[in-house]
Amino acid sequence: xxxxxxxxxxxxxxxxxxxxxxxxxxxxxxxxxxxxxxxxxxxxxxxxxxxxxxxxxxxxxxxxxxxxxxxxxxxxxxxxxxxxxxxxxxxxxxxxxxxxxxxxxxxxxxxxxxxxxxxxxxxxxxxxxxxxxxxxxxxxxxxxxxxxxxxxxxxxxxxxxxxxxxxxxxxxxxxxxxxxxxxxxxxxxxxxxxxxxxxxxxxxxxxxxxxxxxxxxxxxxxxxxxxxxxxxxxxxxxxxxxxxxxxxxxxxxxxxxxxxxxxxxxxxxxxxxxxxxxxxxxxxxxxxxxxxxxxxxxxxxxxxxxxxxxxxxxxxxxxxxxxxxxxxxxxxxxxxxxxxxxxxxxxxxxxxxxxxxxxxxxxxxxxxxxxxxxxxxxxxxxxxxxxxxxxxxxxxxxxxxxxxxxxxxxxxxxxxxxxxxxxxxxxxxxxxxxxxxxxxxxxxxxxxxxxxxxxxxxxxxxxxxxxxxxxxxxxxxxxxxxxxxxxxxxxxxxxxxxxxxxxxxxxxxxxxxxxxxxxxxxxxxxxxxxxxxxxxxxxxxxxxxxxxxxxxxxxxxxxxxxxxxxxxxxxxxxxxxxxxxxxxxxxxxxxxxxxxxxxxxxxxxxxxxxxxxxxxxxxxxxxxxxxxxxxxxxxxxxxxxxxxxxxxxxxxxxxxxxxxxxxxxxxxxxxxx
Amino acid sequence: xxxxxxxxxxxxxxxxxxxxxxxxxxxxxxxxxxxxxxxxxxxxxxxxxxxxxxxxxxxxxxxxxxxxxxxxxxxxxxxxxxxxxxxxxxxxxxxxxxxxxxxxxxxxxxxxxxxxxxxxxxxxxxxxxxxxxxxxxxxxxxxxxxxxxxxxxxxxxxxxxxxxxxxxxxxxxxxxxxxxxxxxxxxxxxxxxxxxxxxxxxxxxxxxxxxxxxxxxxxxxxxxxxxxxxxxxxxxxxxxxxx
Numbered sequence: 001x002x003x004x005x006x007x008x009x010x011x012x013x014x015x016x017x018x019x020x021x022x023x024x025x026x027x028x029x030x031x032x033x034x035x036x037x038x039x040x041x042x043x044x045x046x047x048x049x050x051x052x053x054x055x056x057x058x059x060x061x062x063x064x065x066x067x068x069x070x071x072x073x074x075x076x077x078x079x080x081x082x083x084x085x086x087x088x089x090x091x092x093x094x095x096x097x098x099x100x101x102x103x104x105x106x107x108x109x110x111x112x113x114x115x116x117x118x119x120x121x122x123x124x125x126x127x128x129x130x131x132x133x134x135x136x137x138x139x140x141x142x143x144x145x146x147x148x149x150x151x152x153x154x155x156x157x158x159x160x161x162x163x164x165x166x167x168x169x170x171x172x173x174x175x176x177x178x179x180x181x182x183x184x185x186x187x188x189x190x191x192x193x194x195x196x197x198x199x200x201x202x203x204x205x206x207x208x209x210x211x212x213x214x215x216x217x218x219x220x221x222x223x224x225x226x227x228x229x230x231x232x233x234x235x236x237x238x239x240x241x242x243x244x245x246x247x248x249x250x251x252x253x254x255x256x257x258x259x260x261x262x263x264x265x266x267x268x269x270x271x272x273x274x275x276x277x278x279x280x281x282x283x284x285x286x287x288x289x290x291x292x293x294x295x296x297x298x299x300x301x302x303x304x305x306x307x308x309x310x311x312x313x314x315x316x317x318x319x320x321x322x323x324x325x326x327x328x329x330x331x332x333x334x335x336x337x338x339x340x341x342x343x344x345x346x347x348x349x350x351x352x353x354x355x356x357x358x359x360x361x362x363x364x365x366x367x368x369x370x371x372x373x374x375x376x377x378x379x380x381x382x383x384x385x386x387x388x389x390x391x392x393x394x395x396x397x398x399x400x401x402x403x404x405x406x407x408x409x410x411x412x413x414x415x416x417x418x419x420x421x422x423x424x425x426x427x428x429x430x431x432x433x434x435x436x437x438x439x440x441x442x443x444x445x446x447x448x449x450x451x452x453x454x455x456x457x458x459x460x461x462x463x464x465x466x467x468x469x470x471x472x473x474x475x476x477x478x479x480x481x482x483x484x485x486x487x488x489x490x491x492x493x494x495x496x497x498x499x500x501x502x503x504x505x506x507x508x509x510x511x512x513x514x515x516x517x518x519x520x521x522x523x524x525x526x527x528x529x530x531x532x533x534x535x536x537x538x539x540x541x542x543x544x545x546x547x548x549x550x551x552x553x554x555x556x557x558x559x560x561x562x563x564x565x566x567x568x569x570x571x572x573x574x575x576x577x578x579x580x581x582x583x584x585x586x587x588x589x590x591x592x593x594x595x596x597x598x599x600x601x602x603x604x605x606x607x608x609x610x611x612x613x614x615x616x617x618x619x620x621x622x623x624x625x626x627x628x629x630x631x632x633x634x635x636x637x638x639x640x641x642x643x644x645x646x647x648x649x650x651x652x653x654x655x656x657x658x659x660x661x662x663x664x665x666x667x668x669x670x671x672x673x
Numbered sequence: 674x675x676x677x678x679x680x681x682x683x684x685x686x687x688x689x690x691x692x693x694x695x696x697x698x699x700x701x702x703x704x705x706x707x708x709x710x711x712x713x714x715x716x717x718x719x720x721x722x723x724x725x726x727x728x729x730x731x732x733x734x735x736x737x738x739x740x741x742x743x744x745x746x747x748x749x750x751x752x753x754x755x756x757x758x759x760x761x762x763x764x765x766x767x768x769x770x771x772x773x774x775x776x777x778x779x780x781x782x783x784x785x786x787x788x789x790x791x792x793x794x795x796x797x798x799x800x801x802x803x804x805x806x807x808x809x810x811x812x813x814x815x816x817x818x819x820x821x822x823x824x825x826x827x828x829x830x831x832x833x834x835x836x837x838x839x840x841x842x843x844x845x846x847x848x849x850x851x852x853x854x855x856x857x858x859x860x861x862x863x864x865x866x867x868x869x870x871x872x873x874x875x876x877x878x879x880x881x882x883x884x885x886x887x888x889x890x891x892x893x894x895x896x897x898x899x900x901x902x903x904x905x906x907x908x909x910x911x912x913x914x915x916x
Contacts, residue, residue, distance in 0.1 A: 003723065021776035061770060071758065075769070122762070124769045 030078050030124055034059045037081045037095055044087050061124055064112040069465060074112035074121035076129060084108055102161050115465075116149035117141055134414050135402040141454065142417055144447060148397060151455025153465050155185065160632055168452030171445050176223060180377045180390035180436075183456065190386055191378035193224065194317045200242050201254040202305040205356025206349060208238045216440055218300075219293045221282060224378075225437035228428060233369055240366025242356040250308070250316060257311075258304025260333055268338025271331055276539035279503065280321070280492070283343070288503060288536055291321065298336075298344035302353050306336045314487075321492035321501070326542040373435055390436065395458030396420070407431040420450045472497035472509060481554040484547050493536075496559070503536055510561035510630060514619045517552050519610075524548035530606045561622075561630075568621035568647060576644050582652025585645055594636070597656060605636060611653040621650040713895075713902045727909035731795035732901075738788040739894065743887065745781040753833070755879035757872045760835035785827055792823050804908040812900040815893055822890050829882035835875060843878070844870050 034057070041054030062077040082088025082095040084105040089097045098104045103111060114121040119140035123129035131139035141149055147165040157173065158166040172178065178189035199208070207218075212234045215222035229237065277294065278287030284295045297306070310332050313322045327335070345352075374389025376382045401414045407430035412418045422429065424446055427436035441449065460466065474497030476482055485491065493503035500507075511520075525548045527538035543551075569577045586592070592600065596607035611620065622629070624646040627636040641649070680686055681694075692703035702716045721727060752771055753763045767774035796816060799805060805813035832843045847870070851861040866873030901907060 021773045025772050120765075122765045122769050128769065 028124070029126070030061070031059050033079045033094065034081065040091060040095055041085075041087060044091070046087075050087065064108060066110070066112050069110075069112070069115065069462060072112050072114065072121060074114050075124050076113040076117075076119070076121065078124055079126070079129075080113075083113075111465075115152065115461075116146075118149065135400070137400055137402075139401070139415065142415075145417055145451045145454050148451045148454035151452065152397075152457050153461050154467050156467075156469050164448050164451050165455060167445075168448030168450070171441070171449055172452055174223065175225070175439055175441075175449075176378055177393075177449075179386075180374060180388060181393045182388040183393045184460075190319075190380055192319055192321070193378040193380070194320070195381040196241055196244055196379060197381070198246050198250050198254070198305065198316050200244065200355060201246050201251050202301050202309075204302075204351065204353035205238050205242060206352045206354070207300060208241060208356070209234050210352075212237055218296075220285065221289050221291065221293050225439045227373055227437040229369075236362045236366035237369050238356055238366070239358050239362035240364075240370055243358045243360065243363035243366075253308040253312070253315070254302070254304040256304075257307035258302065260307065260329075263330065263333030263335070263337035265334070265337040265341040267331075268334035268336070269342070271327075271335055272338055274540050275325065276537045279536045279539055290501075290503060294339075294343055296343065296345040296348070298339040299348045299352055303336055303340060306339060307332050310335065321489055323489040323492070323539070323541055324487045325539075326544060373437075393453065393456055395456060397454040397456040398458040405430065417450055417454065420453050421446055424449055474499035474509075475558065477554055477558060481550055484543075484551050488541050488543065493538075504538070505531070505534065505631075507631065508555065508559055510559055510564070512556045512559040513561045513564040514616060515614055516616060517556050519614045520552040520555065521545070521548045524551060531604075532607070533603050564616075564622045565618045566616075568618050568650060572647060576647045577651040578648050579652040579655050581645075582648035582650070585649050586652055589639055608653055609656055611656045613657060615653075617650050617654050620653055621646050624649055713899050715902060715906055718906070722907055722909060728907050729794070729798055731791050731798050732907070734791045735788055735795055736894070736898075738784040738791065739890070741784040742781060742788060745777055745784065746883070746887075748777055749781055750883060755833070755876050757835065757875065760833065760875060764834050764836070785830060789823055789827050792820050796820055802908060803911050809900075809904045809908065812897060812904060815897050815900065819890065819893050819897060822886055822893065826882060826886045826890065829878045829886065832870075832875060832878040833882060840870055843874065847874075 038054050038057050041057075042051050045051040045054060061075055062081070063073055063075045064077060066072040066074075077083060079094045080096075082091055083098040085097055088095050091097070098108075103116075112121065113119075117140055118138065119131050120129050120136075120138040127133060131137070147159075147162040150159055150162040151165045151169075154162065154165075157169050160166075173186075173189070176191040176193070177183075178186040179191035179193075211218050212227070212229055214226050215224040216226065277283075280288050280291035281294045282289050282291075283293070285293070292300075301309070309316050310325065310327065311329075313320050313324055370376070370382075371384070376384045376387060377389040380386040397416075399416055401416050401419065404416065404419045406412055406414065406419065409419075409422055409430055412422055423436075424439065424441060427438060428434045474495075476485055476491070476496060476499075490496075490508070491500040493501045495501070495504075495507040495509065497509050515523075523538075524543050525545060527540060529537050586597075591608075592602065594602040594605035596602070597609055601607070623636075624639075624641055625643075627634045627638055674682075691707050692700045694700070705711050705714055705716045749767075752767055752774070754760060764778070767778050771777070799813065799816065828846060832839045847861045847864050850864060851857040853860055862868065864874070864877065865871070866877045
């Protein structure tokens with residue numbers, strides 16, 4: 001019967017189709033990979049006992065299940081079987097032992113694999129797990145940006161063990177990314193961009209137009225990016241800036257200063273060097289570079305403005321990092337005379353500092369441009385100042401490549417990291433009419449920023465996995481001392497606790513336990529170089545004696561570490577304070593390869609010639625016990641000294657007193673001048 | 674006495690199978706009458722009505738896919754949690770870990786597509802064969818309701834994977850329901866268990882898909898097939914000359 005035969009045949013065909021799936025199941029690749037691992041383990045094992053572990057292995061899916069961490073299930077170890085197996089060190093992939101990191105091999109059960117590497121942890125085949133297909137929903141983190149995985153849990157700005165991530169986060173803050181883009185944790189961020197209030201009295205229209213065309217070309221230290229403005233845009237913006245009214249008291253100060261007699265350029269040159277301006281500024285590229293380049297300063301601002309600004313920088317820009325030096329009126333005139341003689345652009349057109357005659361129609365158009373490009377995001381103190389102009393960046397590290405607009409960039413691979421890298425280096429190349437300006441990041445900065453961006457997750461990791469290092473108290477006393485700290489902008493270079501700049505290598509958090517008051521007073525009045533190796537020096541700001549004393553007293557009172565003993569020798573046998581033994585230790589430990597005593601020694605560490613004058617014995621002792629306790633990057637080796645040895649070494653160093661030509665004398669001579 | 678004869682003599686066997694082995698008309702009809710599952714089936718079927726061109730087997734294929742759907746659906750329920758953090762993950766688990774999981778899920782999906790497709794064709798076939806006319810007018814109405822239940826099952830199952838397709842599919846669908854005059858908003862709220870597509874909607878659609886609609890479908894299908902029998906079996910193409 002044909003109908004019955006058809007039924008029988010179709011039933012058999014259906015059974016055959018049903019058999020396809022179990023066959024595919026039995027031939028899944030991880031099974032053969034596990035067989036290979038077994039063979040490799042048996043070949044590499046060095047003892048019968050070790051070999052039996054491999055021989056007894058069952059073929060099965062392996063997984064790390066972490067209910068506490070978003071119910072994570074990572075089956076990567078189904079193929080990567082040797083991640084914590086020392087026998088597999090240097091074995092071929094996928095069996096190789098995981099390289100040693102801060103979290104491996106001990107923390108696999110706590111973090112799994114995808115917490116750091118991303119990818120699809122549930123998957124049991126290579127392509128699915130690695131997310132290698134285009135527009136995959138869960139691609140693995142590329143090796144170049146591996147540290148973005150660290151940043152998911154480590155949310156502080158600096159993560160000591162992840163230099164690229166830290167560099168990226170620091171670069172983002174420095175470039176002012178958070179001024180335009182809202183990011184969780186950076187709600188209070190405000191750009192350092194100066195206000196425009198005095199621009200009409202500071203410089204000329206031609207200079208502003210030059211600056212707007214390409215700030216980096218005018219000043220390589222400029223943080224302002226290039227907005228790629230057209231010539232008309234530039235003219236309109238310049239007109240707008242010059243149409244802003246200058247506050248009368250600033251205008252008056254500039255006018256008065258410009259009427260003052262010329263100073264002595266030669267004196268100014270000496271003063272410029274003494275004042276250590278290049279600790280922050282540069283001259284022809286030499287210097288720290290965190291403040292503007294000064295080689296053309298006299299072509300950048302008028303004489304009157306420069307004099308008025310150096311006398312009281314905080315009146316012009318309350319947020320500036322520049323300290324208010326206690327120069328005399330003549331000192332400032334001399335300095336500016338030196339600028340005009342030597343630090344100017346001799347090729348610049350004569351009229352570069354001529355004020356712009358404002359055309360109100362152009363100024364109105366410029367005002368529109370000002371709002372249209374979101375200038376107010378960085379230049380706070382204007383209308384809508386500080387408002388976030390760009391899109392939020394929260395969760396940018398979890399964006400799927402398929403949800404990104406690649407626009408005209410058909411050349412890019414469809415991955416998030418390629419998109420971000422291109423966005424950073426050529427933001428306007430994706431479409432016409434985009435507004436993000438062009439920053440000039442070098443490839444290393446670009447990689448670091450992409451790393452930082454990829455670390456921004458859409459949902460924060462669970463509380464127990466979040467790591468934010470404890471914040472150190474960073475109190476600055478109010479009142480007169482606070483005013484002094486503010487006037488001299490101590491925090492531009494030094495840190496109090498977790499606050500402050502990074503130019504100085506000496507945090508002031510525990511300065512009161514470290515140095516002697518009298519030394520500190522004389523140092524504040526006339527700083528000498530402590531570490532000859534460093535190009536950055538404490539500038540001579542001509543701090544007066546009463547100010548220095550107030551500051552030193554406050555430091556002695558507030559910035560003290562209670563764990564440092566006042567007198568380490570108290571209650572110790574006399575033998576522990578034997579300087580002879582200490583001197584012997586000094587020689588045997590090789591301290592002199594970095595430190596100078598008298599006339600011999602190395603230049604890396606500070607000279608120890610005047611230890612007794614400068615440092616307190618309690619500090620010296622505590623430091624010797626653990627040099628890295630206060631700063632992790634201190635190079636002085638931790639010799640693991642015993643209490644007795646540390647005390648003897650302290651006793652020896654305490655015998656060292658500076659030669660009678662104390663700096664205090666010089667300081668008094670100078671202030672008398 | 675052979676073993677077979679002995680078994681057939683036991684009271685247990687006789688209480689379950691109540692007819693003889695001989696291929697007689699009496700035994701044939703007993704097989705049908707004594708069996709709950711077969712009793713809706715006619716004792717005798719004309720060979721002509723089994724021919725493919727007679728009905729194109731559309732009702733039968735629909736019924737068969739329904740049975741596949743029930744079987745695979747129950748198996749899938751073992752692996753599925755109707756909750757937001759788990760639902761999509763369970764789809765992945767089916768793919769990555771469950772033996773033959775992808776096949777199971779795809780079987781359910783293919784059978785669902787097939788069922789909707791053949792149910793619609795079945796309706797067209799019945800229409801063109803004029804099988805909606807008395808005495809089958811009541812069964813036609815049940816058939817239409819069955820088609821609606823089938824479509825609703827297909828739609829509620831669409832949300833369960835909880836992927837983008839599901840989410841937006843249901844967003845669009847329930848927004849369409851909202852356009853109904855006067856009670857639109859209420860219908861949408863009723864369907865979703867809230868104003869947005871959320872875990873409430875997921876739970877509602879799950880219960881509808883796995884309990885309410887399947888029970889309704891089974892009841893209606895039983896009545897449908899019973900009516901086919903009562904109305905004189907399947908009706909193929911109307912005979913020439915008869916109107």
